Amino acid sequence: MTITIRPAQGADVAALDALLVASFPAPAEAALVRDLCVEGDMVLMLVAIDEATDALIGAIAFSRMAVEIGGKPINSVALAPIAVAREWRQQGVGEALVAAGLERLEKEGVVLCFALGDPAFYGRFGFAADVANGFNSPYAGEYFLAAPLQGGLIPCGVRGAATHAPAFARLGDAA
Template identity: 55%
Template structure:
């Protein structure tokens, strides 16, 4: 069994991260998204899973700033995207380790919400639900737009915006 360590990505990992994203996704849009998030200052956290034996990067999860409002007040929130795992490491727990570490770090940092656009059957195991995202004004609203309450509850008041960082708009334009 491969031993994987999850750690914060460092600037020296940029080339390997780009290679991972270009390998894992059919189009280069996700690789460009992560670069743009970093250049815009919207990348909150990038975690990599590294194979201890080979020092290869096995996976990545990125978290970016979101503009979210509850009751008219800003609420600290992040978007989880992208999540990518190299083909040789899939179905080995790498993605789960990355998501779990991201949740723990954002909970410790004081974020109230983490949003994801993904498969409910997968992300539901971490506590994400479409019900937690209901009522937020987002172009991604629907059954695949989910949120996780990180601090055990949300402030009172109507839910308002749930805007992703501007780099996501460019990603949406490149989708076929």
């Protein structure tokens, strides 16, 4: 198994949409990705390509968030969604996408990356509920996680809002 991870391109749109529709029980995540792109909130979209077949087998999206600590804006993103083709699951594709995404985001100066999901999976990449704890978000709870980038340093101060892009508010409507 050899895969390549690269930024999504215009030619990937149809395969990416098909992957997202096939990976989730409802088309909400595919609609989310389309809305994030159309509305200008997508920060980074990576895809995993099977080098043997040139097929798109995985994808991960990172979108803009409005986050404040001590009343100051903090460069932050949300990780969602992540999708891997069924026949490629449990083979490290998802892990490779998360690692590649976080590495790129750190180089681009992102301070915090938020995710909503399984702490056991995301914990391997430095995501933790205690980092996200204290931010005002409708997703707050044990599955609302954040990973500090930039060497793990988080600015000091009272944690304020952690607001996802507007497309997330419509996610429940698309299900």
